[in-house]
Amino acid sequence: MTSTPVLEADGLGKRYGRRTALADCDLHVPPGRIVGLVGPNGAGKSTLLQLVCGLIAPSSGTLRVFGTRPAADARHLARVGFVAQDAPVYRDLTVADHLRLGARLNPRWDAPLARRRLAEAGVASDQKAGRLSGGQRAGLVLTLAAAKRPELLVLDEPAAALDPLARSEFLQNLRESIAELGGTAVLSSHLLSDVERVCDHLIVLGGARVQIAGDVQDLLAAHHRVGGTIVRTSSPPPGALPVTLEDLVLSYLGGAR
């Protein structure tokens, strides 16, 4: 029996006026993966994530989320949680207000999970959201997305602005949240060390196109360093060396220039 892919893109493209943000993207993400979406500034990462959440529409090709058009109806919307870039909050509302809003707006709201996750992030419920530190705010926004119990959690550079300690704590919170939800997550990041720590599936975007995508273990097993070059081969020559995730990403991004 084959399970429906969480994400499936076929020739997906997005233009903003004459600017091409994504072109000819084919993707297939099976359920249960934690996907790292990487690529340089302007590669199209936010565009892809916004397409997945149905915030914008494709210019060409198709994108299916759980086998159907993104944000097709209220039930479909409830299956996807989104943490937008810069972790937006209502600055004048307290943390508790945010939780009350979440409970009102989401049919599957999990209040005990929200309380646990907030405690994990060290966020007090009487604090105004505008007064939280960057790490606490990221923790609040992650909590709000996770407590709706989405089957797909989408995060756009959630830890980009955090200092190394706050980032490490956030990533731990993220891993635990994903494990608790038991679904799929897609997270964009410039930090390959974060991707290495959290993700088991990789999508590399460069020049508006998918340069390579697949399960991290399969990709690492299929590539080798031969001399000064990274090659994809199932029968590596004698002396070929294993590659790291960073080797792999940089070699594909180099080719996209």
Ligand SMILES: Nc1ncnc2c1ncn2[C@@H]1O[C@H](COP(=O)(O)OP(=O)(O)OP(=O)(O)O)[C@@H](O)[C@H]1O
């Ligand atoms: N609303 C918009 N209107 C016009 N152009 C846009 C819009 N949003 C994105 N773009 C352009 O589309 C391309 C892809 O942008 P996108 O934000 O998706 O990239 P990104 O990989 O998320 O970049 P970053 O890592 O800097 O956040 C860029 O050239 C960008 O300037």
